[in-house]
Amino acid sequence: MITDQQIRRLISLMQKSSTLAIAAAKSGMDEKTARKYLKANRLPSQMKKEHDWRTRRDPFETEWDHVRQMLELNSGLEAKTIFEYLQMINPGTYQDGQLRTLQRRIKIWRATEGPPKEVFFPQEHHPGELSESDFTCMNSLGVTIARQRFDHLFYHFVLTYSNWETGSICFSESFEALSQGLQNALWELGGVPESHRTDRLSAAVNNMTNPAEFTQRYNGLMNHYKLHAQRINARQPNENGDVEQSHNRFKQALDQSLMLRGSRDFISRHHYDTFVEKVLTQRNAGRHIRFEEERKLLRQLPASRLESSNRINVRVRKSSTIAVAGNVYSVDSRLRDEWVQVRLGAEYLEVWYSQRCIERIPRLYGKKKHHVQYRHIIDWLVRKPGAFANYRYRSDLFPSLRFRMAYDFLRSVIPGKADLEYLKILELAAKESETAVDQILENLIANQIPVSCEAVKTLLSQQRDDLPSVRDVTIDEVNISIYDTLLEDVSIAI
Numbered sequence: 001m002i003t004d005q006q007i008r009r010l011i012s013l014m015q016k017s018s019t020l021a022i023a024a025a026k027s028g029m030d031e032k033t034a035r036k037y038l039k040a041n042r043l044p045s046q047m048k049k050e051h052d053w054r055t056r057r058d059p060f061e062t063e064w065d066h067v068r069q070m071l072e073l074n075s076g077l078e079a080k081t082i083f084e085y086l087q088m089i090n091p092g093t094y095q096d097g098q099l100r101t102l103q104r105r106i107k108i109w110r111a112t113e114g115p116p117k118e119v120f121f122p123q124e125h126h127p128g129e130l131s132e133s134d135f136t137c138m139n140s141l142g143v144t145i146a147r148q149r150f151d152h153l154f155y156h157f158v159l160t161y162s163n164w165e166t167g168s169i170c171f172s173e174s175f176e177a178l179s180q181g182l183q184n185a186l187w188e189l190g191g192v193p194e195s196h197r198t199d200r201l202s203a204a205v206n207n208m209t210n211p212a213e214f215t216q217r218y219n220g221l222m223n224h225y226k227l228h229a230q231r232i233n234a235r236q237p238n239e240n241g242d243v244e245q246s247h248n249r250f251k252q253a254l255d256q257s258l259m260l261r262g263s264r265d266f267i268s269r270h271h272y273d274t275f276v277e278k279v280l281t282q283r284n285a286g287r288h289i290r291f292e293e294e295r296k297l298l299r300q301l302p303a304s305r306l307e308s309s310n311r312i313n314v315r316v317r318k319s320s321t322i323a324v325a326g327n328v329y330s331v332d333s334r335l336r337d338e339w340v341q342v343r344l345g346a347e348y349l350e351v352w353y354s355q356r357c358i359e360r361i362p363r364l365y366g367k368k369k370h371h372v373q374y375r376h377i378i379d380w381l382v383r384k385p386g387a388f389a390n391y392r393y394r395s396d397l398f399p400s401l402r403f404r405m406a407y408d409f410l411r412s413v414i415p416g417k418a419d420l421e422y423l424k425i426l427e428l429a430a431k432e433s434e435t436a437v438d439q440i441l442e443n444l445i446a447n448q449i450p451v452s453c454e455a456v457k458t459l460l461s462q463q464r465d466d467l468p469s470v471r472d473v474t475i476d477e478v479n480i481s482i483y484d485t486l487l488e489d490v491s492i493a494i
Helices: 004-016 020-027 031-040 064-073 079-089 096-110 175-189 216-224 236-261 269-295 374-383 401-413 418-431 434-444 453-466 482-493
Strands: 132-138 155-158 165-170 193-200 228-231 310-315 321-324 327-330 339-342 348-353 355-360
Touching: 004 020, 020 031, 064 079, 064 096, 079 096, 079 193, 132 175, 132 236, 155 175, 155 236, 155 269, 165 175, 165 216, 165 236, 165 269, 175 418, 193 236, 216 228, 228 355, 321 339, 355 453, 374 418, 401 418, 401 434, 418 453, 434 453
Parallel strands: 132 193, 193 228
Antiparallel strands: 132 155, 155 165, 310 339, 321 327, 339 348, 348 355
């Protein structure tokens, strides 16, 4: 087979006044072949015929019209589904190895006769005009706090022109987390862009049945910062493309930094927050030129932040509990039947009564969960020990594994009085020290000493006796004559 390189050499030799016979011989071809290509004035690759014929019979030729009708009715059908259907209606006709042939045939049909595909239009971004935000799940990073799994989300804020980014750790896609994250980002930024675009978050965007586009609270947040609110269309994450792409790149950068660090465990939440901030600062370092362009065009921040928490007035039930956002929390039994104000934040909720904060409780995420603090109800549980066995929230009344082990031991030894005995131990924890009682229970269980309220009380008393009294303070007598030396030094200097 004659190659393009041989013909180029032939032409080069002919231009040097070589004879056709010599040039053809040096180019490695027959003189007639050389004359043919010189006359055609084309390379072999240009004279090659396009391969547009089949080398073997199409096994799906008889069924193709049927297949095409199926695709025209529903273009989403996969080739494998159609192939299995053809095998079912034509037993023994098609072998599994012929699937690839059908896949190629359908691929060609989609590209030449199928429905048109969605087209994406690149957008130009202008400084100071648009910011985007969204939540992303960080669980895949496998971060732990004090060796405990730390499942969390990240509220991600991005300026579309400079790609400057920031964010904050959160635990749900609630409005409180959205409000806190957005306001933190704007105050860190030091200004406000023209518009802000978000995903179709239920905390910000109403469902299709509501005529209002955005929720009342989200509109209030946008109006406070004079931001023009935007939202993407349903199932179109590409419309929030800058922040979506930043999700992947930020998590990849964080993952790489964790690998360099050599550990994914952190001493505390504060240490992890600091680590994330360092990664964000490093990523923003290469964007400062475009960021400075953008910063000059940002609008001024309002005089103050908007409160992120949601204020809810609820009445304390007879069970000394309140229901907030689908979850149950306990409060002090003194507040039973009273109306209290709950300030629901992103991570905590505060219980206010008579203009005072009575409780600050970690927020529960999801629905139908409960957080009952035994200190709120222990006084009445000791008086009504029969209620403990079937108490709906009994699982919350075991502060640690040792308390649960102590209860199980009591049930095996004194089943009839186990509940009352355990509640008395719990009362000691509430009135004395939960940590001290926990340590005593650990020692009793480890040394196989029977657990009882009296045993715990005795050991607590011994611990108090071993502590030094604050009244037994020895103060050494002060010798004031040492100050005379200072006066002597001054007189010598004079």
